[in-house]
Amino acid sequence: MRGGLTPTPCEGTPDVSSFSFEAEWHELSPGFVKCLTAGSGPTLLYLHSAAGFRPSPPVERLCRRFRVVAPIVPGFDGTPMLQGVGSVAALADVYAALIDKIAGGRCGVAGQSLGAWIGAWLALKHPEKVEPLILASPAGFRDPSLPPLSFEPETMLRQLHAHPERRPPETRPPEQLASNREAMKHYRAGTSWDEDLNRRIGEIRSLTLIVHGTKDVRVPADAVRKMRQVIPHSHLVYVNDAAHSIEFDQPERVGKLYEDFLLRGEAFIVNAPVAPEHA
Amino acid sequence: MKFSQIHHMPYTGINEAGLGWPISNRRFDAKTAIDLFRTYIDVKVFAEACGFDEIGSNEHHMSPFGMMPNPNLIGAALIERTSTARIFQCGNLVPLINPLRIAEEYAMLDVMSGGRLTAGLMRGIPHEYVAYNIAPDESWGRMREAVELILRAWTEPEPFGWEGEYYQFRAVSIWPRPVQKPHPPLAMSGGSPSSARFAAEFKAIMGILRVTDLGQAKELIRIYTEQARADGWEPGPDRFMVGVPTAVAETFGEAKQVLHQGTQYFFDVLQGGINRAQQLVVRNTRYNSGDRNVRPLDRDQQMKLASVEERIERGQVLCGTPDMVVDQIRRMYAELGHGHMNLIIKIGNMPDDFVHRSMRLIGEGVLPRVRSLGTEASERAA
Numbered sequence: 137m138r139g140g141l142t143p144t145p146c147e148g149t150p151d152v153s154s155f156s157f158e159a160e161w162h163e164l165s166p167g168f169v170k171c172l173t174a175g176s177g178p179t180l181l182y183l184h185s186a187a188g189f190r191p192s193p194p195v196e197r198l199c200r201r202f203r204v205v206a207p208i209v210p211g212f213d214g215t216p217m218l219q220g221v222g223s224v225a226a227l228a229d230v231y232a233a234l235i236d237k238i239a240g241g242r243c244g245v246a247g248q249s250l251g252a253w254i255g256a257w258l259a260l261k262h263p264e265k266v267e268p269l270i271l272a273s274p275a276g277f278r279d280p281s282l283p284p285l286s287f288e289p290e291t292m293l294r295q296l297h298a299h300p301e302r303r304p305p306e307t308r309p310p311e312q313l314a315s316n317r318e319a320m321k322h323y324r325a326g327t328s329w330d331e332d333l334n335r336r337i338g339e340i341r342s343l344t345l346i347v348h349g350t351k352d353v354r355v356p357a358d359a360v361r362k363m364r365q366v367i368p369h370s371h372l373v374y375v376n377d378a379a380h381s382i383e384f385d386q387p388e389r390v391g392k393l394y395e396d397f398l399l400r401g402e403a404f405i406v407n408a409p410v411a412p413e414h415a
Numbered sequence: 416m417k418f419s420q421i422h423h424m425p426y427t428g429i430n431e432a433g434l435g436w437p438i439s440n441r442r443f444d445a446k447t448a449i450d451l452f453r454t455y456i457d458v459k460v461f462a463e464a465c466g467f468d469e470i471g472s473n474e475h476h477m478s479p480f481g482m483m484p485n486p487n488l489i490g491a492a493l494i495e496r497t498s499t500a501r502i503f504q505c506g507n508l509v510p511l512i513n514p515l516r517i518a519e520e521y522a523m524l525d526v527m528s529g530g531r532l533t534a535g536l537m538r539g540i541p542h543e544y545v546a547y548n549i550a551p552d553e554s555w556g557r558m559r560e561a562v563e564l565i566l567r568a569w570t571e572p573e574p575f576g577w578e579g580e581y582y583q584f585r586a587v588s589i590w591p592r593p594v595q596k597p598h599p600p601l602a603m604s605g606g607s608p609s610s611a612r613f614a615a616e617f618k619a620i621m622g623i624l625r626v627t628d629l630g631q632a633k634e635l636i637r638i639y640t641e642q643a644r645a646d647g648w649e650p651g652p653d654r655f656m657v658g659v660p661t662a663v664a665e666t667f668g669e670a671k672q673v674l675h676q677g678t679q680y681f682f683d684v685l686q687g688g689i690n691r692a693q694q695l696v697v698r699n700t701r702y703n704s705g706d707r708n709v710r711p712l713d714r715d716q717q718m719k720l721a722s723v724e725e726r727i728e729r730g731q732v733l734c735g736t737p738d739m740v741v742d743q744i745r746r747m748y749a750e751l752g753h754g755h756m757n758l759i760i761k762i763g764n765m766p767d768d769f770v771h772r773s774m775r776l777i778g779e780g781v782l783p784r785v786r787s788l789g790t791e792a793s794e795r796a797a
Contacts, residue, residue, distance in 0.1 A: 365441070403699045405436065405692070407550040 138343040138369060140268065140401035141178040141202065141244050155199040157191060157206070164233045166218040170208045171238070175199030179239035180398065181231065182206040183251030185381075186275070186325065188213050188316050190304055193387035194394050198246075201395065205238055207231060209250070211319030213312060224250075224276065224323050224330060228257035235265045244398050245342075246270035248383060249355075250325060256333060259342045268401055269340070270394060272347040273382050276330040277337075277359035285328055285354060287317075298351045298379040302387070328354070338366030345371050345397045345404075349378030349385060371397075371405070416748065416788040419503050419757040420462035420774065421471030421658070424455045424489070425685055426479035427764040432684050436545065436692035437477050448482065454767050456489070458760075460496045461771065465778030469503035469533065471757060476508075476546035480685045487520045494528045502528050505602050505622060505757070506535015509565070510557035511547040514582060515589065517561075518568035522593045530594035533620070535602040536562055538610065541702055542692035551700035555609070557581045562617060569598040602656070607703075611635045615642035615650070622757060624658035627717075629730040629750045632657060636751060651796020652754030652789035657747065661733040661758040662765070663740050663773045663781065670734050671723045673769050680763030682719040690715070733758070737780025744785045754789040 157172035172189060180202040182195055189206050198204050209227065211217045221230055231254065235243055245266045247255030252274035259266040278285065286292065297303050306313075344367050348360040364372035373393060378385035396404040428447035432438045462470045470493055472486035483489055490502045502524055507517045517536070525532040538558045544551045560579045567575065567587075574588035593599050603614035605621035614621040621639050623632045636655050643650045662674035696702050718731060726732045730747050733740045744756065758777070761770050 365439075369435070400699070403695045405545050406695050406699050407544065407548050408552060408700045 138268070138402040140397065140399040140404070141180070155191075155196055162207075162234060162237055164218075164230060164237070166221055166230060167210070167216065169210060169218075169230065169234060170213075170215045171234070172206045172208065173203065175202055175204050177202045179203045179205055179243040181235060181239070181243055181245045183231070183245065183247035183254050184209065184212075185249035185251055185273075186316070186320050187249075187381075188308070188313075192304075192383035194383045194391035197391040198394060198398070201399065202244070205234075207234055209254075209319060209323075211322055212316050213308075214315070217319070217322065222322060222324070224253050224325055225257045225261070225332070227254050227323060228261055231258050232262040232265050235262075241265060242267060244268055244270075246272070246394060246398070247274075248272040249275045249380065250320070252276075253325065253330065253333070256337060256340065259340045259344070260333070260336055263339075263341045266342045268398060269342040269344045270347065270397065271344060271363070272390070272394075273349060273352055273355055273380050274346065274360070274363070275325070275328050275355065276333050277363070278328040278354070278356060279359070280327070280329045282356060295353050296379055296381040298349070298377055298385045303381065303384050337363055338368075340367045341369070343369045343401055345373065345393075347373050347375060347382060347390065347393065349380060349382045350374050350376050351379040351385075352382070354380045369402075416744075416753075416785055416790070417468040417653070417755045418466075418777075418782055418786075419469035419471045419505075419656070419755065420459065420465075420467045421473065421503075421505065421757050421759050422455055422459055422761050423473065423475070423481040423759070424451070424483050425681075425761070425763065426451065426482050427680070429479060429684065432479055432687045434687050434691055436542065436688045436695070438479060438688040452482070455761075456492055456496075458767065458770055458774070459489070459493055461774060463497045463500040465774045466782045467500060467758075467774075467778070469501040470497065471503040471505050473505050473535070474508050474537070474539075474543075476543050478542070478685070478689055480689060487524060490524050490532075491527065494524065494531070499531075501531045501533050503533045503602070504535045505533075505624075506537045508539035508543055508547075509536045509561045510554050511539055511543055511549050514561035514564045515568055515584065515587065518565045519589050521565075521599060522569065522589060522591050525593040525595055525599050526591045530599075532593070532595070532599040533602050534599040535622075536565065536617075536619070537604050540689075540693065541696035542689045544696055544702070545692045551696050551702040553581065554702055555613075558613070566598060566617075569593050605635050605639060608635070608638050611638040612642045615639040616646065618643070618648070618650075618654070620654055620656050620755060622656040622658055622755075624656075624757065626657060626659060626730050629747065632730065632751055636753070649796055651793040652752055653793040653796070655751065655753035656755030656757050657730075657751060657753050658757035658759060659731065659733050660762045661740070661760050661773070661777070662762070662769075663733070663735065663737055663776045664769070665736065665776075667735045667739060670736070670773075673765055674732060674734050674762060675723055677761075677763035677765035678719070682715060682763075685763060686715065737776050740777070740781050741784050744781070745788065748785075748788045752789065752792065754793050 155174040157174045160171045161168045245255045252271035253276035259269045459470050472489040474486045475481035521534045576585045601619035603619040605611040626632050662670040664670035
């Protein structure tokens with residue numbers, strides 16, 4: 137049976153706002169990687185989207201049970217690029233080394249959008265390091281025969297958020313957001329189609345949860361269906377009334393889903409307490 | 416002795432289903448299913464012509480194991496094509512569904528059939544809880560409360576409300592009400608000591624629907640009887656139903672071979688993903704909390720590995736020529752004293768022409784010779 141991660145006891149409803157992320161820099165062979173860390177428990181590597189790291193309610197919820205480590209993609213939010221790391225697949229190798237450093241070589245991985253793209257490569261290239269795996273709104277799977285993604289601000293806003301009123305206020309300066317977009321280009325992630333990954337996605341052996349918003353028009357539903365079909369130990373869950381920015385559109389649903397899957401593994405399909413008192 | 420014919424209506428158009436849950440329906444073929452449904456309903460209707468007293472339908476979800484997520488639809492189809500056989504629903508999975516919906520649909524079937532319904536109220540097997548996302552920990556609590564509510568919905572003379580732990584309704588008055596008074600006879604599963612006691616509390620026909628051995632069946636009947644006596648009544652043979660896979664042919668060799676092949680398909684293909692979900696439920700919940708020694712997977716494994724002769728000896732199956740099966744039924748009755756037999760005549764991918772032939776042989780060469788078993792004892796108890 138494919139289990140989840142051993143939980144940290146959690147009673148009552150903790151005040152998630154009590155978790156504050158602290159910055160750590162980890163030296164890896166290509167250079168330094170900045171990580172934001174909060175919570176305690178088993179280590180969970182959380183991989184952020186192309187919007188950069190913003191602690192969403194689901195991520196804050198995970199801090200109740202896990203030590204959440206969120207590496208900042210080099211080049212994002214003012215961090216330096218790494219020498220020789222110029223693709224999403226190469227980033228996965230960097231994060232594999234990070235797992236060795238922060239989690240003794242193996243941990244749970246959750247990624248959203250760009251983060252799921254990296255997470256998929258990480259699980260594919262380093263299967264021994266990832267268990268379990270969450271791929272939420274996974275980027276990298278938009279078939280090139282489809283119309284190209286729009287990056288026009290109004291269209292993006294509409295496509296990213298089913299509930300724009302729930303998105304966090306943007307506090308980052310425009311130049312930082314522009315530099316994040318440049319970093320995306322550096323990793324050749326702007327096209328949202330990764331042919332190699334699509335060809336090899338069925339090689340993932342981690343227990344995998346694929347999460348897709350029913351209103352996500354940036355990641356085609358056919359792509360997540362194909363992932364469900366070819367990844368042997370995978371589950372696909374649609375989150376109703378959520379667009380691509382799934383963690384902000386439906387924070388309660390997504391947070392509970394992440395938590396349930398990470399703690400209970402394959403048994404998350406059974407309606408039972410998150411931390412069963414009985415075996 | 417009364418005889419039911421039951422058919423799980425499996426989807427047999429695949430050769431492997433995988434071991435994970437749920438079982439992907441990617442390879443479902445509509446044309447195959449259309450043909451199967453026609454064949455299966457014809458076979459069920461044929462049971463009446465063969466002399467079976469009851470025709471059984473049951474509920475299973477999200478698996479090729481059985482294509483009857485709502486057996487009441489099949490029951491309604493059978494009512495239109497039969498006139499005497501009882502419509503034996505064995506049955507709706509009570510903790511999973513709105514209990515008033517069950518009360519209403521069963522009342523409809525009872526009215527439509529002119530009072531031929533036997534109302535099975537089942538708790539369901541573990542994977543059904545995953546399919547419908549009901550907490551297995553609540554299984555017994557929901558079962559008890561829902562059964563109480565269903566009985567009340569059938570029998571209360573005036574509109575009423577219900578404030579329970581799991582169900583709340585402020586105004587209930589179902590239309591139609593059942594024909595049979597005070598309500599249709601109940602049938603419940605008796606596969607474990609807890610369920611045997613529960614069935615006795617409600618004076619239901621207890622179905623031991625998968626016999627491990629005659630000793631186990633005897634013990635469950637003893638538990639039921641003990642509970643009934645504690646409640647102040649004496650159950651007759653008509654309260655006990657034993658379910659057995661059955662294969663009857665002109666020769667033992669043919670019956671044995673077909674039964675063996677169907678059984679292998681049943682365990683290897685139809686049961687595959689179900690086992691996985693069952694493991695997840697049993698290991699992560701209190702589904703079996705009342706019955707510590709219940710090990711359904713071990714039981715299935717033993718059944719799969721046993722020879723047909725061993726399975727006959729244990730009372731798990733009926734197999735052979737009509738004469739042999741008559742002897743097997745008499746032996747079981749001598750041991751158990753039951754008054755119902757539920758014959759599962761399609762096992763796995765057993766060929767449908769064989770099923771048809773087997774039923775005809777049972778009707779001609781078996782039923783007339785064993786029908787009188789238990790009759791006197793049932794009349795005495797009544």
